[in-house]
């Protein structure tokens with residue numbers, strides 16, 4: 376399709392994030408919402424009213440079959456991934472945009488990636504925080520060389536793993552030039568959150584050896600360092616890099632700060648995670664990539680998968696002990712293995 380034409384979109388799962396996506400697609404004149412789906416008819420009706428009464432269904436399979444969109448976007452809870460990926464691939468969609476986490480196990484993640492790779496379907500995963508001005512500022516400082524040679528990247532979040540760790544690792548990799556990981560060591564504790572709709576150990580920590588020599592340190596959940604200067608609990612994330620001549624870090628709900636070789640003390644600036652600010656460029660990048668295969672989306676699924684793989688390696692290390700080499704193959708489902716391995 377040539378630039379300027381509209382891409383048709385079906386959005387499935389019209390909760391918080393589905394509505395954010397639908398709004399961003401509607402606000403971008405490169406897209407047309409051609410279909411909406413939710414199993415909750417009241418939500419579906421309200422969304423249809425808001426987004427111009429496109430085709431609707433409570434059944435994603437039949438909607439996709441009748442609409443055959445260019446873009447299939449789904450924003451369901453993490454329990455529903457592979458089935459919808461397969462429906463999207465079968466519908467002939469050229470790009471599938473979906474929410475983190477990619478899957479609930481490495482086995483499922485590998486099946487997701489196999490399905491889209493075999494069908495040459497592009498994927499984009501919602502790690503859209505990186506569009507925040509404070510995130511971009513930290514990336515810019517690190518990339519400019521102002522903190523010297525980066526030796527460590529880090530990320531912490533109060534929120535638990537399936538909510539937050541893929542965000543943290545994705546941005547750590549971005550701050551580290553998207554380097555591949557070689558091995559991971561992990562430790563975990565607590566089984567309460569394994570029952571959550573984002574099933575996770577209550578706390579997980581990981582050390583990552585990146586192929587470029589940089590060390591990654593990640594912690595997520597109950598036990599991760601607090602970020603008391605941020606009011607809103609879910610935004611208590613701190614992600615940054617240390618170099619030979621300084622550091623730069625972003626607080627998801629509290630701006631950025633740095634010391635650089637020329638800064639003569641701490642410098643800082645504002646910024647707060649904001650869906651209304653971050654979703655428009657995230658969605659615009661989807662049209663750019665469909666227009667031009669060279670304009671690969673920064674949140675492309677292949678890159679997101681590398682972060683997901685690191686997270687799964689942390690879980691495997693907590694169960695098996697020791698270094699887990701990347702890439703990972705199939706194995707025991709990580710959450711079930713953690714449920715057995717962690718003490719009550």
Ligand SMILES: NC(=O)c1ccc[n+]([C@@H]2O[C@H](COP(=O)([O-])OP(=O)(O)OC[C@H]3O[C@@H](n4cnc5c(N)ncnc54)[C@H](O)[C@@H]3O)[C@@H](O)[C@H]2O)c1
Nearest residue numbers: 388389390391392393413414415450451452453474475501
């Ligand atoms: N990227 C981010 O910043 C961010 C922020 C919050 C949540 N998320 C992620 O977004 C995802 C969705 O979270 P949410 O808070 O929007 O959830 P939600 O519960 O608000 O919405 C999920 C919707 O999916 C619908 N649904 C469930 N099964 C369905 C099916 N088979 N077919 C059609 N619809 C179905 C539900 O009825 C509900 O309306 C999660 O994976 C979460 O981790 C991402």
